Amino acid sequence: MNELKKQFPEGFLWGGATAANQLEGGHLEGGKGLNTPDVLPGGKVRLKVLKDPGFDFELHPEKYTYPNHEAIDFYHRYKEDIALFAEMGFKVFRLSIAWSRIFPKGDELVPNEEGLAFYDRVFDELLKYNIEPVVTISHYELPIHLVKEYGGWRSRELVTFFERYVTTLFNRYKNKVKYWMTFNEINSSLHMPILGLGLAIQTEEDYYQPTFQAYHHQFVASARAVQLCHEMIPGAQIGCMIVYIPTYAGDCNPENVLYALKEEQLFNYFCGDVQVRGEYPTFIKRYWKEHGIKLEIQEGDLELIKENTVDYIAFSYYMSRTEKKDKTDKDVVSGNIIGGIKNPFLKESEWGWEIDPIGLQISLNQLYDRYQKPLFIVENGLGAIDKVEADGSIHDDYRIDYLREHIKAIGEAIEDGVEVMGYTPWGCIDLISASTGEMSKRYGFIYVDKHDDGSGTLERKKKQSFFWYKNVIATNGEEL
Numbered sequence: 001m002n003e004l005k006k007q008f009p010e011g012f013l014w015g016g017a018t019a020a021n022q023l024e025g026g027h028l029e030g031g032k033g034l035n036t037p038d039v040l041p042g043g044k045v046r047l048k049v050l051k052d053p054g055f056d057f058e059l060h061p062e063k064y065t066y067p068n069h070e071a072i073d074f075y076h077r078y079k080e081d082i083a084l085f086a087e088m089g090f091k092v093f094r095l096s097i098a099w100s101r102i103f104p105k106g107d108e109l110v111p112n113e114e115g116l117a118f119y120d121r122v123f124d125e126l127l128k129y130n131i132e133p134v135v136t137i138s139h140y141e142l143p144i145h146l147v148k149e150y151g152g153w154r155s156r157e158l159v160t161f162f163e164r165y166v167t168t169l170f171n172r173y174k175n176k177v178k179y180w181m182t183f184n185e186i187n188s189s190l191h192m193p194i195l196g197l198g199l200a201i202q203t204e205e206d207y208y209q210p211t212f213q214a215y216h217h218q219f220v221a222s223a224r225a226v227q228l229c230h231e232m233i234p235g236a237q238i239g240c241m242i243v244y245i246p247t248y249a250g251d252c253n254p255e256n257v258l259y260a261l262k263e264e265q266l267f268n269y270f271c272g273d274v275q276v277r278g279e280y281p282t283f284i285k286r287y288w289k290e291h292g293i294k295l296e297i298q299e300g301d302l303e304l305i306k307e308n309t310v311d312y313i314a315f316s317y318y319m320s321r322t323e324k325k326d327k328t329d330k331d332v333v334s335g336n337i338i339g340g341i342k343n344p345f346l347k348e349s350e351w352g353w354e355i356d357p358i359g360l361q362i363s364l365n366q367l368y369d370r371y372q373k374p375l376f377i378v379e380n381g382l383g384a385i386d387k388v389e390a391d392g393s394i395h396d397d398y399r400i401d402y403l404r405e406h407i408k409a410i411g412e413a414i415e416d417g418v419e420v421m422g423y424t425p426w427g428c429i430d431l432i433s434a435s436t437g438e439m440s441k442r443y444g445f446i447y448v449d450k451h452d453d454g455s456g457t458l459e460r461k462k463k464q465s466f467f468w469y470k471n472v473i474a475t476n477g478e479e480l
C-alpha cells in the first residue's frame, strides 16, 4: 500500500498548553487568595498527598517547599514568554485562569479587579501576535477557602460560586477569548479527588457517595457554563476536557476483555458521556447501585445537562493502559497515572509513563466514533530530564522523536476521517510538574533555569525542539 501524504486541515490550531498554578507564581500578588496547589508540597510527598489527601490545608513552610509559589514567574515574565511562543508561530496558547485571582476566597460577590486586569494584559499580549487564547476555566485548583469552609465540590453552593466566576469571565473577556473549556481532566478526580473536586478523602467509605455527588455538582456547573457562554459570547466554543487513556486487555481472555472494557467505561467515558451526550450513561447506574451511591439531583438539573452539551472535546493524551482482572503487584507498571499491567510492546519515560503513539490514533478514533464532535488534543508530551551543554544549547532529540511520532498518529487519524481541531503540546515552556511538584520533569520547547530545590535564574533558553516545532507549524505539519 502506498503511504498517503497526511494533510493537516487549513487553520489547524498549533500551539502549546499550560496551567496557571504550574506557571504563574506570584501566589499572593495582585490580591490573589490561596488555592489548593499553593498548599501542595513538592517532591515525593506530593504524590502521596494527591492520592491520600488527609492533610490539614495549612501551610508548613518549615516542613515542605511549595513550588507553585514562584513557579516560573510567568506572572512577571509573560511578555517575554509570549514573544517566544510567537516566534514559534503559535496559533493558539492554552492557559488557565486562577479562580483565586478573580475571587480570592471564592464566595465573594465582587471580583478582584487586579486579577481581572492581569489576564486582560496577557490576552492583549497574545492577540498582539494573533495568538488566540484557549482558556481552561478551572485547572486542578479551587480557592482554599472553598475547601475548608464548604468541603469542596461536595457542596451544592459551589455551583453558585462557579456560576458567578464564569459569568465574570465571560463578561470581561468576551471580546478576547473564543475558545473555552470548563474543568481540566475532569475524570482524573475519580482517582485523585483532591485535584479537581477539592475533596480531602480520608477513608474508602468517604469516597463513593461524596465523589459522585461532587461530580454531579460539577456537571451542573459545567452545563451552566456552556449555557452562559453560548448566551453571552456568540460564536465562542466551549468544550469539556478529559484525560483519555485507551485501555487494552492484557490478553484475549474474555474475562480480561470485559474487565478492560468496564475500566474504560468508567474512566474514559463516564464524564464525557454526561458532558457531550447530555445524560448519565446506563453503565454508571449499576456501578452506583453496587457502591450504595444515591445522588441528590434537583429539579431541572438533568434538563440543564441535556440541553447544554459541549461544542468540542478537548483531551490530554500521554499513555495507554493495559489491564487484566487478576493482577499481582509485580504485574503493575511502575509509573502510569492510573496503573495497569506492563505492556511488553511499549517503552516507558523516565517517570515510568508508557509511550504509545499508536494509542493516540486509537484514542482519536474511539472518541470520534462515540461522539462525532470535533476533538482538540490540548495536552501531550514527554516529561524528561534535559541537559544544558557548556555552550548553553539543549539537545532534546528524544522529545522531538516523541512528538514526531504522536503528530504522525494525528495525521493518520485525520486520514481516518476524524475531525481534529488542533494540537497544543503540554508545558510548551518548562513548568512545575503537577504530579511531583518538581522542575526536573521538563516538557518544554523553552528551557527555564530553575531547579527542584528552587534555585536558578529563571532565564529562558530555546531548546533544539523549539526550532523543530517552529518548522512543523510553518509547514502545517508537512515537515516532521
Ligand code: BGP
Pocket: 019, 022, 140, 184, 185, 243, 316, 379, 383, 426, 432, 433, 434, 435, 436, 441
Ligand atoms: C496532566 C495535567 C497537567 C500536567 C500534565 C503532565 O495530567 O493536566 O497539569 O501537569 O498532566 O503531568 P506531570 O506534570 O505530572 O508530568
